[in-house]
Structure formats: C-alpha cells, structure tokens
Amino acid sequence: MPADALLFDIDGTLVDSVDLHARAWQEAFEHFGKRLAFGDIRAQIGKGGDQLMKEFLPPQELEELGEKLEKYRGDLYKQKYLPQVHAFPGVRELFQAVLQRKIRIALASSAKGDEIQRYKEIANIADLVETETSADDAERSKPHPDIFAVALERAGNAPKDRVYVIGDSPWDAIAATRLGVRTIGVLCGGFPEADLRKAGAMAIYRGPADLLERLDQSPIVR
Numbered sequence: 001m002p003a004d005a006l007l008f009d010i011d012g013t014l015v016d017s018v019d020l021h022a023r024a025w026q027e028a029f030e031h032f033g034k035r036l037a038f039g040d041i042r043a044q045i046g047k048g049g050d051q052l053m054k055e056f057l058p059p060q061e062l063e064e065l066g067e068k069l070e071k072y073r074g075d076l077y078k079q080k081y082l083p084q085v086h087a088f089p090g091v092r093e094l095f096q097a098v099l100q101r102k103i104r105i106a107l108a109s110s111a112k113g114d115e116i117q118r119y120k121e122i123a124n125i126a127d128l129v130e131t132e133t134s135a136d137d138a139e140r141s142k143p144h145p146d147i148f149a150v151a152l153e154r155a156g157n158a159p160k161d162r163v164y165v166i167g168d169s170p171w172d173a174i175a176a177t178r179l180g181v182r183t184i185g186v187l188c189g190g191f192p193e194a195d196l197r198k199a200g201a202m203a204i205y206r207g208p209a210d211l212l213e214r215l216d217q218s219p220i221v222r
Contacts, residue, residue: 003103003220004158007151007181010109010116012046012168012189014091014123014208019190020081021045028073029056032065046169046189048110048141049073074112082115087123088188090209095128097215104158107132108151108165110141131155143171145179152179164220166211170199184219186211 012018022042029036036056044052049070053062057069098105105128109116113134120126131154138146148165152158165176168189176183177200185201186208187193193204203219205211215221 001161001219002222003164004162005104005106005152005155005164006098006220007106007108007148007155007163007165007176009046009165009167009169009172010107010111010119012191013088013166013172013186014125015085015087015119016188017081017085017119018042018045018168020084021077024073024077024081025052028069028076031072032069042190046110046142046167046171046191048135048147051141051143078115082118085119085122088207088209090207090212091123092125092128094208094212094215095125097212098220099128101215101221103220104155105129105131106151106155108148109133110135110147112136142169143174143178145175148175148179148181152181168196170195173199173201176200182219184211 008014011021022038022045025041026036026038044055053066095105107116107129111134113136116132116134120129133147133150133154135141137150140146152163160180163181165172165181165183167183168186169191173183173196183201185196185204188207196204211218
C-alpha cells in the first residue's frame, strides 16, 4: 500500500557514521577499563546508548559507570568523530522525490538532538525535514519503538499500514515491527541483508541513491 509517511533513521541510513560510532564507543569503554572488540560493538550500533551499554556492562557497573561513560562517549564522538561524517549519495534528491509525491517525512534517530541538527546540515536536508525525534524525546531508545512512535505522532499519525521505516540496522526493523509499521532496509550501514530480513525488513536497497532510482517500483509508491 502506498505510503503516507516515511520515518527515516539517520546513522548508517542517511550518513556514513556507523564505524565512527563504534570507534567512539570502543575508545570510551577502554577509557573506563573495558577492552571490547570493535565488531562486537559495531553489531550493536543503531541502539541508543542506554540499550547498547546493557550488552556489555552488568547491572551494577551500568549503574556506577553508565552516565559517565555515555557522556564521555558523546563528547568524544562530537569532538573527534562527528567532523568525519559524510552523507551517502542521493539523500537530498530522495527526500525531494518523496515530498513531490506528497509523502510526509520524519527523522527518527537514537542520536541526540544536537547531533541530528548537524546531520541535517551534512546531508543538506534541513529545509526538507518537517519534523524529527531523537533520543531526547523518548524514554527508551531502539530497539524499543518509542522513538518511532513519537515520530509517527509528529508526522500526523498516518495509518500504520501506510507508514514505512527506512533504516539500516536490525534494531530499526525490530522497533518498527513492535510499533506495527513496516521496514525498508538499506545496506549502506554495513549490516548483512540476511540480518535485516530476519529482523523484519520487507524490501532491501543498497542505499538512498538506489531507493531513489527505484522509488516508483518500491513499496513506498506502489
């Protein structure tokens, strides 16, 4: 069924930042005495920090270190890694094509609000985004559905069977399924196609440019 609204993830979907987030987390964990494999951390990117840290810290350590660790990671990412982020090809053109078809767009990310503002500048879409939500707007981050639920409400509460989440990680698809909306996956974030399909993605594209090229044959329009 054609879409009334699209809820776009950002990291790994619109901008190339997944590896950079994983490096920042790895460095932050090491600062607090925790040596973790890059691949183990990368597999959890797409979750918010509150959910990611649960994978690597027992409850007592999470309570003791969680707030300090997340703040250290956030500051490190903004200072060292955020300047390295670039947009994937075709993001602005995809948004323009979607809007021309009278489909509403909302950004729905586990990133902090100030990071989202920077991402919109990097992707050159600030003038095309009507509404957004971030980790600051939801009690629980992905894979919980809270962020998508807020984004859907801000996008006008379109019927759920006419809403698609566009995301790169299994956590996007799981969160969308829990909300009752469907997911279109993109591979540009580096997660395996099999993992995206297993998590519930109904269609897969290489990235924004590929989705733009095949937009009129996609579930979004057909």
